[in-house]
Amino acid sequence: MKLYDFLPSGNSYKVRLLLSYLGIGYTHVPIDIMSGETQTPEYLTMNPAGQIPLLQLNDGRTLAESNAILMFLSEDTPYLPVNAFDRAKAVQWMFWEQYRHEPAIAVARYVSHYAPERKDELPKLQEKGRAALAVMDAHLAKSPWCVGAGPTVADIALYAYTHVADEGGFNLSDYPHVEAWCARMTEHPKHILITDEPT
Amino acid sequence: MKLYDFLPSGNSYKVRLLLSYLGIGYTHVPIDIMSGETQTPEYLTMNPAGQIPLLQLNDGRTLAESNAILMFLSEDTPYLPVNAFDRAKAVQWMFWEQYRHEPAIAVARYVSHYAPERKDELPKLQEKGRAALAVMDAHLAKSPWCVGAGPTVADIALYAYTHVADEGGFNLSDYPHVEAWCARMTEHPKHILITDEPT
Numbered sequence: 001m002k003l004y005d006f007l008p009s010g011n012s013y014k015v016r017l018l019l020s021y022l023g024i025g026y027t028h029v030p031i032d033i034m035s036g037e038t039q040t041p042e043y044l045t046m047n048p049a050g051q052i053p054l055l056q057l058n059d060g061r062t063l064a065e066s067n068a069i070l071m072f073l074s075e076d077t078p079y080l081p082v083n084a085f086d087r088a089k090a091v092q093w094m095f096w097e098q099y100r101h102e103p104a105i106a107v108a109r110y111v112s113h114y115a116p117e118r119k120d121e122l123p124k125l126q127e128k129g130r131a132a133l134a135v136m137d138a139h140l141a142k143s144p145w146c147v148g149a150g151p152t153v154a155d156i157a158l159y160a161y162t163h164v165a166d167e168g169g170f171n172l173s174d175y176p177h178v179e180a181w182c183a184r185m186t187e188h189p190k191h192i193l194i195t196d197e198p199t
Numbered sequence: 200m201k202l203y204d205f206l207p208s209g210n211s212y213k214v215r216l217l218l219s220y221l222g223i224g225y226t227h228v229p230i231d232i233m234s235g236e237t238q239t240p241e242y243l244t245m246n247p248a249g250q251i252p253l254l255q256l257n258d259g260r261t262l263a264e265s266n267a268i269l270m271f272l273s274e275d276t277p278y279l280p281v282n283a284f285d286r287a288k289a290v291q292w293m294f295w296e297q298y299r300h301e302p303a304i305a306v307a308r309y310v311s312h313y314a315p316e317r318k319d320e321l322p323k324l325q326e327k328g329r330a331a332l333a334v335m336d337a338h339l340a341k342s343p344w345c346v347g348a349g350p351t352v353a354d355i356a357l358y359a360y361t362h363v364a365d366e367g368g369f370n371l372s373d374y375p376h377v378e379a380w381c382a383r384m385t386e387h388p389k390h391i392l393i394t395d396e397p398t
Contacts, residue, residue, distance in 0.1 A: 034230035050335045063287050065294035067275060088262055088271035095264035097250060099297050135247045 001026040003198075004046070004054040006033045008113075010106055010160035012053040013065035013194040017156050018073055020192045028198035030168040034114065063094050066160075070153040089147045093154035100135075104128035106161040108168030126169050133165065133175045140177035144184065151185065159185050164194060200225045202397075203245070203253040205232045207312075209305055209359035210265035211252040212393040216355050217272055219391045227397035233313065265359075266293040267353040278351050288346045291354035298345035299334075305360040307367030325368050332364065332374045339376035343383065350384065356385045363393060 003019070003026050005012040017028055030036045031052050039049045047054045047064045055063045055072070063069055071091070074080035081087040108125040111118045136158065139146070146154035164184045165172055172179045185191070202218070202225050204211040218225055230236045230251050237249045246253045246263045254262045254271070261322065261329070262268055270290070273279035280286040307324040312319045335357065345353035362381045364371055372377045 049299060057284075061284060064285070065291045065298075068287055068291035068294050071290050075283055084271065084274055085256075085260065085262070088267055092262060092264045092267035093271050095267050095294070095297055098294055099264075099302075100248060103298075107313060138247060161384070176289065195378060 001058065002027045002029050002056040003027070003089055004031050004052055004056065005198075006031055006052050007197070008033075008194070009033070009052060010109075010164065010194065011051075014066045014098075014156050014160045015053045015055065015069050015073070016196075017160070017192060017199060018070055018079060018153065020190045021079060021156075021188065022077060023190070024071065024073070026198070067098060067153070069159050070094070070157060074153045080155070081148055081152060086147050090152045090154040093146045094157045096135075097154075097157045100128070101132040103160065104132055105168055105170065106163050108170070109161065109164060112168050116190070122169060122192070129165065129170055130167065130174075133162070133170065133172075133178055136181075137175040137177045140181045144181070150171065151188065155181075155185065160194070200257065200282070201228050201255040202226070202321075203228045203230050203242075203251055203255065204397075205230055205251045206396070207353075207393070208232070208249070208251055209363065209393065210250075210301070211367050213253065213265045213355050213359045214252045215397060216297075216391060216397075217269055217278060218277060220370045221272065221276060222389070223272070225397070235277065241379065264350070265296055266356050267298060269293070269356060273352045277349065278355070280347055280351060285346050289353040291353045292345045293356045295334075296353075296356045299327070299361055300331040303331055304364050304367055304369065307366075307369070308360065308363060311367050321368060327344070328364065328367065328369055331374075332361070332369065332371075335361070335380075336374040336376045339380045343371065350387065354380075354384065 004013060005028060007030065033052060037043060038052060044050055046062045049064055051064060053069060055069045061193055063072055071080065081090055104125050108122060108129055111121055111125065145151055146158065159182065162178060202214060204227060206229065232251060236242060237251060243249055245261045248263055250263060251267055252268060252306060254268045262271055270279065280289055297387060303324050307328055310320055344350055345357065358381065
């Protein structure tokens, strides 16, 4: 398999983290989103949405959307619940992540790092992001993981941008249950950092 | 089952449409999102995200996020592909819908109907929405459905706001393959309209 990927991207890190958990080898293809490499005709043929990450199977077929890739790779593994309702709850958290969490927390981080000209957007992004972190904190006060007794794709999806939320101006110590859950995530024996270059 | 629902909501309509396809009866609980009924303490206990639709099973458990509900209800039906890669492609389209399509096309419709004070946002929403419709049109030029040989949850998810895109200022006749696909969707023997009151 090939993973088209931008190292600082949390959406890409989700896939790298799951591939590490699963011990699956892959070819890492770095794509520089800042210099337009996702907008070339060749890339848009593979992913018309012009985004990373993109997974390419050995037969050439491609799969986009980080959380769809997580679901595909986690099928029949401990990271996707078998029970239909638990699986649906994991999926619920993943859709919530892409609708409520990522567009606030990841975008605040992006603006802070790469788009200073958009810094007027930060207060609203941070307000939305704090609301998302509060929803997570309330859930993690009652349950150690998103769903069930161990980490699933839902935890991986949410961890990716949560653990670097400080880079978007968020203070995780305001969310102690989120902070404790982040620490639990790092205890996985196959944990890798977002900055770890794939080998 | 109970469906907490706001009739004009495309996200809610997705669930009503699939329940109709499947011939599953349910209790319809109308929720007026405009008068704050999704923000009461009772409602937030059921769905901390404060959104409709919300599915409540007979044992009281609740499931949020329209596309997660679609996946849950479609398990082991013709509307969720059995083949792992095809299923992942359906999931890919559903994440794309919530990230690229709904935040532009549904929000443009919402602003046009309910939030005239936000009308300055419309040009940017419409630009993003046109880009999303162009991606759909290019795909539907090559394939009659999102994935495979018939409608799946991906088509249901995308149809919900696409077929009322004109209410957000979009002109579907600019996207002939999308328009033809919308017509195919209405040919399903169990088709219902977004305005049809659940019985």
